[in-house]
Amino acid sequence: MATDRTTATIHDVAALAGVSTSSVSNVLNGRTDKLSAQTWSRVEDAIRTLSFSPNRVARQLKTGHTPMLGLLVPSTANPMYGQLALNIEAAAQRRFNYRLLLGNTHRDKQQEARMFDDLLSFGVRAVIVISSLDDERHLEKAVSRGLAVVSYDRGAGGDTHSRVDHMSPDNYQAGYLAADHLISHGHRQLAFLLPHGKTVSRGEKIEGFRERVSLCPGASYSASVVEGQVSEAFGDSELADLGFAMASQVAALRPMPTGIVTVNDMLAIGLMSGLTRLGLRVPEDVSVIGMDGLQVSGFVNPGLTSVAMPLAEMADAMVERAIQRSTNPDLPPSDFLFQPVLIARQSVAAPARARKTATTL
Amino acid sequence: MATDRTTATIHDVAALAGVSTSSVSNVLNGRTDKLSAQTWSRVEDAIRTLSFSPNRVARQLKTGHTPMLGLLVPSTANPMYGQLALNIEAAAQRRFNYRLLLGNTHRDKQQEARMFDDLLSFGVRAVIVISSLDDERHLEKAVSRGLAVVSYDRGAGGDTHSRVDHMSPDNYQAGYLAADHLISHGHRQLAFLLPHGKTVSRGEKIEGFRERVSLCPGASYSASVVEGQVSEAFGDSELADLGFAMASQVAALRPMPTGIVTVNDMLAIGLMSGLTRLGLRVPEDVSVIGMDGLQVSGFVNPGLTSVAMPLAEMADAMVERAIQRSTNPDLPPSDFLFQPVLIARQSVAAPARARKTATTL
DNA sequence: ATGAAAGCGCTAACAG
């Protein structure tokens, strides 16, 4: 039961096996050609009896590598990023035996920069960042300092000099699909909801949404973009609260929209709750569609129709890319787009046109 | 724009400032008494102009310390652990400037053990574990190897030899509160729902639940404990699915319970959804109460009544304890219990007794 | 007040 503070080192193993430390090192690194089968197993035995495990810190100091991947998300309290973190951790672990260093940034550029500093000082060389802030200069700076950066949730935005990899769901397509779903259910008064502060991904979603609406002939269409006014008060951890609060903003719109797209599921979930509180029924009075495809969205009432992002695939691709690039910084930067898929549930139905205008007057 | 692969070292700083490396080191470590104000500022200047940042790996190799905290959760896809991770990361960062190494264990002892190995090999000396597995021997082993272990979600269980700290919401109290809430609303047929596989915390919750029920006089009470039968298929990432699936198990119970307590919120959310699908109304036909106090629970329909755990406080306490103990392993192990609080929402109402038995026959 | 020197545990030439 005594705490044995001292762990065995490569020297202990070498001594016990009666070989030099380099031979032990060679065993550790699987260089089968450098040892006779004899010595090899002697070393292995010694390793086992001492239950020796190499000190990664020492190894890292020497090699400059460490099997660790940074992950920066706005907030793990948003289930979207919780799921993402799970998938990324699994991919890193399973495929590369990498561990995850996690940071919550709240989309704050300062925090992101601080985290980059720390990652670098820990010797971490690969990081996946979900920020989608307009300005990616701090990412480029991190690249200059030796980090392999994979940016999630935004395209490169035509920046051909970028040395960060971009992997993202096709946000434009997501916006398009959402609008399309509503329109094909007969909705003509649409709205798009987002928190205060436009990120790149939000902009892309809005574009797709608008594009689909603009394809509709006639002046009977309306499509408003509603930005949360309560700015500071709500961050990525309180999106549902924000959605709830925004219900009254929505209800005050004229013409009152019959179909609403939100930039993400938590916002939609909060919105539905707020709408219900206001006496509006979903989907009878107003249809709602979210984006993310959260697990929990299938279990709220009514089930939330949502544009789902292919999480597992993306996680795999991002991890692979980040780690590859950290090994080989000269890879040409990539710009991948993954296709989202609409999951239809109960929160969208055909609008009840006549009644709507009648009652709201 | 060139990638400057080489970062400044303490030698570069020393050279530029015209001092020895030890002086630079002394500046880095704030030993103001060891330098003249003169030299001090010369060194500081050099540090600034080289934008030098000390290599933590080298430092760690020397000192054996690294500002990193391990966190092992069942799955960050469960918002409970997403929120926990957020709070823990914030506390570690804010109060100690520590970073977080995250691992998802799926309550698998092998995974936990592997993670301990890795933490140790990375030189991490403090870890917070949410596992609440019956058997904590692997935790004690980790302690022996030099890890400061804080276990979440279970008491020490009377093990006086334990050298791991235990911090937990008062699960017994949580179970008690939940049953009490139902009973005081007039419910007499109660059930407690949990996934397959009893963890310590689940057992504690059940005990509290049972205790409160046993306080009721008369034979008119029934209290069943329903364990998910679908075992393997559902993990901590799919609790809502499990709850959904368990709705039929619940509906088949005779007498059919009018009030149901679930071991956590995601299970309750799934259950309510499944119940609704079965044509049962919550809370008119059956009341549901969860445990966790997730943010999203306030936004499902009906709002989920839940026993909330004091996340932020606990996160603070756990981080503090873990880091303190990693510095001073001889601290007597603690066993803290935090008090949960019931948040009443719409998922609990008085039972409609007569109707119930009539219709289900 | 400042510097020289010895390592922390490992890897990787380079010799033998």
Place this chain on the structure above:
DNA sequence: CTGTTAGCGCTTTCAT
């Protein structure tokens, strides 16, 4: 095939 050796970048006695 196997051993010797020189560091990786930092901290820390111990002299000066």
